[in-house]
Amino acid sequence: MSSPSQTPTGQIDVDRLKLDFPILSRPTHGKRMTYLDSAASSQKPAAVIDALANFYRTTNANIHRGVYELSELSTAAYDEARDKVANLINAASPRECIFVRNTTEGLNLVASSWGRANLNEGDEVVLTVLEHHSNIVPWQLITRERGANLRFIDIDDEGRLKIDQLDDYLKSGNVKLVGVTQVSNALGTINPIADIAAKAHAAGALMLVDGAQSVPHMPVDVQALGADFLAFSGHKMLGPMGSGVLYGRRELLDAMPPYMAGGDMIRTVELYESSWADLPQKFEAGTASVADAVGLGVAVDYLSEIGMAQTRQHEKEIVRYALASLREVPDVTLYGPEGDDRAGVVSFGVGDVHPHDIASILDGEGIAVRAGHHCAQPLMTRLGLTATARASFYLYNDETDVDRLVDGIMTVRRVFGLGA
Amino acid sequence: MADLYREQILDHSRNPHNFGEIEDPDFTYEDSNPLCGDRVRIDVKVEDGVIADIKFSGRGCAISQASASMLTDMMKGRKVDEIRELTAEDMLDELGIQISPARVKCALLGLKVLKSGAYGLTDWPHER
Numbered sequence: 001m002s003s004p005s006q007t008p009t010g011q012i013d014v015d016r017l018k019l020d021f022p023i024l025s026r027p028t029h030g031k032r033m034t035y036l037d038s039a040a041s042s043q044k045p046a047a048v049i050d051a052l053a054n055f056y057r058t059t060n061a062n063i064h065r066g067v068y069e070l071s072e073l074s075t076a077a078y079d080e081a082r083d084k085v086a087n088l089i090n091a092a093s094p095r096e097c098i099f100v101r102n103t104t105e106g107l108n109l110v111a112s113s114w115g116r117a118n119l120n121e122g123d124e125v126v127l128t129v130l131e132h133h134s135n136i137v138p139w140q141l142i143t144r145e146r147g148a149n150l151r152f153i154d155i156d157d158e159g160r161l162k163i164d165q166l167d168d169y170l171k172s173g174n175v176k177l178v179g180v181t182q183v184s185n186a187l188g189t190i191n192p193i194a195d196i197a198a199k200a201h202a203a204g205a206l207m208l209v210d211g212a213q214s215v216p217h218m219p220v221d222v223q224a225l226g227a228d229f230l231a232f233s234g235h236k237m238l239g240p241m242g243s244g245v246l247y248g249r250r251e252l253l254d255a256m257p258p259y260m261a262g263g264d265m266i267r268t269v270e271l272y273e274s275s276w277a278d279l280p281q282k283f284e285a286g287t288a289s290v291a292d293a294v295g296l297g298v299a300v301d302y303l304s305e306i307g308m309a310q311t312r313q314h315e316k317e318i319v320r321y322a323l324a325s326l327r328e329v330p331d332v333t334l335y336g337p338e339g340d341d342r343a344g345v346v347s348f349g350v351g352d353v354h355p356h357d358i359a360s361i362l363d364g365e366g367i368a369v370r371a372g373h374h375c376a377q378p379l380m381t382r383l384g385l386t387a388t389a390r391a392s393f394y395l396y397n398d399e400t401d402v403d404r405l406v407d408g409i410m411t412v413r414r415v416f417g418l419g420a
Numbered sequence: 421m422a423d424l425y426r427e428q429i430l431d432h433s434r435n436p437h438n439f440g441e442i443e444d445p446d447f448t449y450e451d452s453n454p455l456c457g458d459r460v461r462i463d464v465k466v467e468d469g470v471i472a473d474i475k476f477s478g479r480g481c482a483i484s485q486a487s488a489s490m491l492t493d494m495m496k497g498r499k500v501d502e503i504r505e506l507t508a509e510d511m512l513d514e515l516g517i518q519i520s521p522a523r524v525k526c527a528l529l530g531l532k533v534l535k536s537g538a539y540g541l542t543d544w545p546h547e548r
Contacts, residue, residue: 354481356456360424360523372456386457386479415425416482417434 005306012306012314014398020045020302021396031366034404039185039213039345039392040370041235044299048238051298055291063290064264064281078290081297082280085245088300088308089211089230090221095279096253098246099293103212104134106231106246107179109283110208111138113256114177114229121147124174126205128153128161129382130184130191133375135210139179151175155382158337159187166196170203177206182214182225186374186390187336188319188345190214197226206252212236216303217343217394218312222247238303239296242289253279260285311395315344318393322346322402329409331418335388344393347374350409351418355389358412362389365408424517425482432486437493440475449537450478453525458484460533462492464500471495476533481526483519488530490514495534503538506531508546 005017018024021043026033035043055077061070063078079094086094100106115138119125125139129152143150151169154162161180169175178200182193197207209230214220216237222230227247234243248256258265258276262285267275276282303311319342326332331351336342350358359371370390373380380386391405413419442448442463450461458480465473474496476488494514495503511531512519519527528545535541 354456354458356458356481356523356526357425357483360483360520363520364424416430 006310010310012310012395014314014396017306018396020047022046022049024396028366028368029364034367034401034408036391036393036397036401036405037368037370038216038236038394038397039390041241042216042238042394043396044238044240044295045302047302048240048295048298051295052240052291055294059294060291062287074290077294077297078288081293081300084297084300088220088304089215089245089247090223091247092223093250096247096250098248098253098280098283099288100231100244100246101242101289102233102235102244103132103210103231106229106244107134107208107210108138109246109259110229110231110248111142113259113283114206114252115139115142115146115148117255117257119143119146119148119176122174123148123176124151124169124172125149126151126153126166126169126175126178126200128180128191129155129378130159130161130187130189131179131181131376131378132185132210132212133377135179135181135208136378148176149174152378153180155189155379159184159189159335160337160341161189161191161196163192163196163199166199170199170205173203175200175203175205177208179208179210181210181212182220183217183343183345184336184376184379185213185345186347186376186379186388188343188347188392189337190218190341190343192341193225193227197228201226213343213345217308217315219308228252234292234296234299237296237299239299240289240292243292243296245296246283250279253283258285259283262286264288306395314395315393316340318397318399318402319344319346321399322391322393322405325402325406326409329406329413331413332409335383335385344397345390346392347388347390349385349388350412351416353412353416353418355387357416358389358409361412361415362405362408365404365411367405367408369405424519424523426517429482429486429515429517432489433482436476436485436489438475438489438496439477441477442473442475447537449533451529451533451536453480453484453529455525456481458526458529460484460488460529462488462530462533462537464534464537466500469499469501471498471500476530480529483515483523483526484529487511487515487527488533491530491534500538503534506535511545 063075206228211232215232235241265285335347355371445463460478
């Protein structure tokens with residue numbers, strides 16, 4: 001089945017698809033907007049925006065406790081959203097999908113709950129220098145608390161993991177968990193998660209995946225990858241801010257203590273003792289962001305209609321075009337791998353111009369890019385940089401957006417007198 | 421937006437005035453803007469309550485480096501007490517450009533560092 005936003009050959013019809021995103025027709029500084037910061041947060045199609053309003057107009061009530069019609073409808077809508085995300089990542093059961101606010105909360109849940117129950121003196125957690133702060137700092141806190149140690153897999157000059165180091169770390173027999181981002185938010189590197197997971201499992205360690213930059217952009221199958229945990233954010237995949245998912249294998253989640261406690265997550269409460277609800281409620285204390293979860297479900301519908309494989313193919317072509325175009329621009333330095341193991345993220349520099357100055361000048365041209373350390377300071381340090389400028393692409397970007405970026409960079413060069 | 425990068429700003433960032441360090445300063449302070457890693461250090465030599473010499477060093481975006489450079493020009497030969505009276509508005513007026521909220525800290529980093537060194541103010545000059 002082809003979606004209305006696809007050409008007869010199955011490619012994404014970006015001109016048509018852009019019309020689904022109201023904000024993309026909003027000018028910025030009086031100019032046509034070129035949005036190249038989807039790795040930070042994606043824009044939302046009207047279907048998702050409308051779903052939020054529609055929920056509050058027609059379905060809003062607290063879930064699980066009410067016996068009246070609205071509460072039943074609200075509960076059903078929430079459960080249906082969970083079914084959709086479980087289906088998207090091929091979880092064995094929707095119970096394995098915990099709704100959280102974002103990837104950060106999902107990763108903190110694992111570090112706090114699993115880490116406190118399972119990490120002991122001398123145990124090791126292996127991460128990579130590519131990780132976002134959200135997959136480093138929670139592990140610093142919990143390993144310090146438990147007397148466990150952190151190990152980091154380094155990268156080569158193009159930003160690919162040195163997998164040999166993992167083999168060395170695993171030899172100690174002390175590694176309890178390997179945590180790796182599937183896609184680097186700063187360099188776009190796509191990591192070989194299935195291979196890493198196989199190695200981790202062979203050594204008796206669990207595999208945690210940061211899916212924030214992968215689930216929105218490519219087919220992700222937690223069972224095929226061998227992921228024991230995978231966290232991702234709804235707002236980076238066309239869904240509302242404040243929606244996110246932690247996937248965890250059922251037997252692991254069942255054995256873990258609660259992360260937050262309160263309403264909705266209990267079976268019975270006595271004054272001095274309580275017992276926990278079944279999954280997923282055990283990890284969803286308090287009133288959930290039901291409307292946001294419902295909105296995320298609609299985002300999943302939207303992406304599924306286009307197809308995750310098509311989305312990946314589209315971004316592969318855009319990034320190939322972007323790298324080829326930017327390579328032609330004098331003074332531009334490109335970071336990250338050259339090849340198909342590269343997602344729709346392009347980090348770059350222009351001469352010795354500070355990335356914030358690059359981004360400010362591009363902003364004036366109507367182009368939204370990110371500049372800074374991308375919440376990956378250890379990676380910047382490893383690369384010998386303080387910051388980069390970063391353009392990131394999604395299914396609503398096309399080659400025209402890349403051409404505008406190139407024009408904008410020419411303006412940066414002109415303002416700073418490069419090549420003069 | 422080209423206004424942000426008018427010639428005076430670019431001149432100061434390319435060829436900063438009073439750039440360097442003072443060997444035996446009466447006070448020195450260094451700070452950074454955690455958002456973008458801009459870093460500025462200012463050294464001051466005081467004689468009879470007057471700023472006899474002032475130098476800055478650091479690295480960062482054009483706005484942060486140009487504003488630190490202009491700040492050293494402004495303050496050389498002025499009384500140390502005047503540092504206390506210097507406001508965020510004064511600094512932004514001196515820059516003479518429209519600074520967006522996202523870049524205000526770049527423009528005020530030098531002023532923050534100078535005030536921290538002179539009398540221990542560590543808040544951002546524009547925040548209450």
